[in-house]
Amino acid sequence: MFKKILIANRGEIACRVAATARRMGIKTVAVYSDADANAKHVAVCDEAVNIGPAAAKESYLCGDKLIAVALATGAEAVHPGYGFLSENAEFADACAEVGLAFIGPPASAMRAMGSKSAAKQLMEKANVPLVPGYHGDNQDAGFLQEQADRIGYPVLLKASAGGGGKGMRVVDSSEAFKDALASCKREAISSFGDDKVLAEKYLQRPRHIEIQVFADTHGNCIYLFERDCSVQRRHQKVLEEAPAPGMSTERRAAMGEAAVAAARAVGYVGAGTVEFIANQDGSFYFMEMNTRLQVEHPVTEMITGTDLVEWQIRVAAGEALPKQQADLTINGHAIEARIYAENPEKGFLPSIGTLRHLETPSSVNFELGGVPGHPSAVRIDSGVRAGDAISPFYDPMIAKLIVWGADRKQALARMAQALSQYQIVGLATNIAFLKRLVEGDAFANADLDTGLIERNHDALFPPARSIPVAAVALAAVSLIEEEKDRSAAQSGANKGDPWGQALGWRMNFNYARKLSFSDEHGKQYTPMLTYLPHGWQFEIKGLEVDLSLFKQDGVDLSIKLGETSVHGTVRRDGDVFHVFTGGGHYVLDYNDPMAHAGESEAEGGRLTAPMPGKVVAVLAEKGKEVKKGDALVIMEAMKMEHTISAPHDGIVEEVLYAVGDQVADGAPLLAFKTAA
Known part of the structure; x- marks a missing residue:
């Protein structure tokens, strides 16, 4: 067995691999870019070495640097994680040339399956x-x-060397084909260095089902059942679960045996995933094979009682698989939700910022390799901590939230509860969206297909609603109590002076005070609070009730609003109050009457960058007349393309950036004049 391994990855991936290595008594070496100097994965490994600038192509994608670090630190093997160089055959070969074990499949298998086109030709010969x-x-x-x-529309264009939803476009008509192809090829060359694409029929209401396979060097190859990864946005997975709902024993065996046959056809060794697209009638088609461990592997671990990273390490060290097909059974149901720093209401644009507050659900140390079944089985795989930043350089994933239940119904309930307990302040997240998704009828009833989010758009993206009165009351009480604490601390020796404390005391009448808050959509909330000896009278929108605080533990508050008890957490970030109550997260901006109103700078018709990124195409020219919806600039950020379109008919007065320029969040890209 290896004594030391280098983990050629970052974030939650590196943390996940390090956790298993530590349990096995194997020392770990982390690598990090300049942007990750203080990252969590650096802290959890035994050693850490800097490998270059923030850009992945200058650090994490530099195989020669990684191999040099492995040799210099005495590592005997390299674990590539998933992503970056995990499916790079040249890197695997380079490791072998210097005597380093590559904890992954043979380079020959990567080459056979690395090209979607070649893999499909191979499967065609095998009658898949x-x-x-x-x-x-x-x-x-x-x-x-x-x-x-010839195929017939809609058609799906996919980067042949791609994965993770990058370089994919659905084309609905022949007229739209050329623009979609150009965009697909741009994203493919940027993400994978190869702009080759394939085209195939886009199936209506398909399910995405993948089979986890594992093989060793002793001729053993098995499948660890399936995962349903149908719920996707931008062709990237959002929720994953195992086993797949509605899967019959016969169909599971057929898909599993087909996946094993595919693995054997290329002499596969290690962990791999064979992905199928399945019709609602039960028929299925081979899509591709990912020659690595998948992001969603925890759901498989939780229903099979295995540690797949440990299996990877043991197989790479020459050991036989710990279990055979007959030893594997499905125990319960597991669901994984990907917590992202992104804004679902803005087309899932990634969000950049610092995790100023992070509180996760109560978790249980789920024993990998043991049998799941703890009544509170919740697992969180994450590579960030409170105070860490989500940067524009890497994937905006914050964590993977995984729950286990005795059946799907229990797993759904636990997932909804865990999402309600997740608290993040500092950037936009998809937590509220995930909660609506999990609790929605479509997912709850297993009405699954890759278009689930689009089909249920109105339910998943409801109109903005007013913030509940209880949340406004919690924010008001938090503000008042904070003022009391601050004034008491400042009063010093004059603690008995009522004029020096923010207690609302008046000599001849009760003090009435109007507070002003606004929500993220600009809606105003102006509660009137009249100070009473043991609380306040709270009035808002015609409602007039007594309000009192009966328990406070830091930022956790329990109040009585009329005859109703309300519990919640209030996190203040400057003048913004984040209220977590009743499973919801509500944001209220306090309009402080004592603060100087900042002068807002009008954008004056300037179209701005929705986030930091690089300009990859400029489709507008100075003086050009454009119509509403015309594409003007295409940006690339966090491995995705974003098109900035004309908001109205008008004229482009000035183009401010050229192709290749890096732009900051909110930077004006063009000067635009609306048509009269």
């Missing part, structure tokens, strides 16, 4: 069902359009 499409080498735009016309 394939979706109708074109997977060849001819990349002429006109030829590809002819193939798409």
